[in-house]
Amino acid sequence: MSILHLVNKSPYERDSLDTAADYMVDGDAMLLIEDGVYAAMSGGKAASKISGMKVSVLGPDLAARGISEEKLVDGVTVVDYAGFVDLVESNDKVQSWL
Amino acid sequence: MSETKKFMYVNRRAPYGTIYAWESLEVVLIGAAFEQDVSLAFIDDGVYQLVKGQDTAGVGMKNFSPTYAALGDYEVTKIYVEKESLEERGLTLDDLQHLVWEDEDDDWAEKDSIRLVSRAELAEVFSGQDVMFNF
Numbered sequence: 001m002s003i004l005h006l007v008n009k010s011p012y013e014r015d016s017l018d019t020a021a022d023y024m025v026d027g028d029a030m031l032l033i034e035d036g037v038y039a040a041m042s043g044g045k046a047a048s049k050i051s052g053m054k055v056s057v058l059g060p061d062l063a064a065r066g067i068s069e070e071k072l073v074d075g076v077t078v079v080d081y082a083g084f085v086d087l088v089e090s091n092d093k094v095q096s097w098l
Numbered sequence: 099m100s101e102t103k104k105f106m107y108v109n110r111r112a113p114y115g116t117i118y119a120w121e122s123l124e125v126v127l128i129g130a131a132f133e134q135d136v137s138l139a140f141i142d143d144g145v146y147q148l149v150k151g152q153d154t155a156g157v158g159m160k161n162f163s164p165t166y167a168a169l170g171d172y173e174v175t176k177i178y179v180e181k182e183s184l185e186e187r188g189l190t191l192d193d194l195q196h197l198v199w200e201d202e203d204d205d206w207a208e209k210d211s212i213r214l215v216s217r218a219e220l221a222e223v224f225s226g227q228d229v230m231f232n233f
Contacts, residue, residue: 009115061157063156064113064152064154068151
């Protein structure tokens with residue numbers, strides 16, 4: 001029973017990314033939205049927390065914050081709103097780490 | 099005749115996720131009309147406010163980032179960016195907007211508004227202020 005872990009807070013302001021990462025098990029996926037997308041920037045201290053995990057980021061939230069796709073950690077996938085829906089649909093549950 | 103005070107606006111939040119960044123900018127612009135000695139500091143997630151290339155078309159929110167470039171015209175010329183906060187986030191000054199002001203006492207020469215400072219240096223700047231506003 002796979003879970004999609006949604007993180008919408010900056011990893012430098014809240015601990016939701018840490019907790020979500022700890023709760024990820026095989027088959028789960030993570031989607032970073034809103035201020036959560038800052039975790040996917042390479043060179044940042046938070047980047048190491050998501051390495052090796054199945055992580056997607058919401059493209060429109062990246063663009064709003066001036067983050068180009070070249071700045072992302074390797075292995076991170078950029079999705080649009082339709083991709084967000086696909087992720088929700090392809091996992092059994094959604095856990096929002098508010 | 100009123101006495102000029104040193105006002106420091108401290109920005110610690112990322113833009114868009116909360117309303118703090120935008121509200122701070124509004125207050126700074128309103129306050130600028132009162133001819134005080136205004137400084138802005140961007141620390142922690144606040145440094146994200148100045149990242150260039152913001153495009154909010156896809157999220158249906160107002161992109162207020164071009165407004166930072168107008169601060170110089172309001173005689174807001176001291177913008178402190180904390181080095182440690184940039185480094186922790188994998189950012190450099192090149193990732194930020196290039197903010198300038200025109201010095202009327204120097205033949206309107208264009209000068210940089212952003213001052214890259216360490217946490218310790220910024221603490222000294224804070225010590226010298228009369229009023230602090232936090233966002």
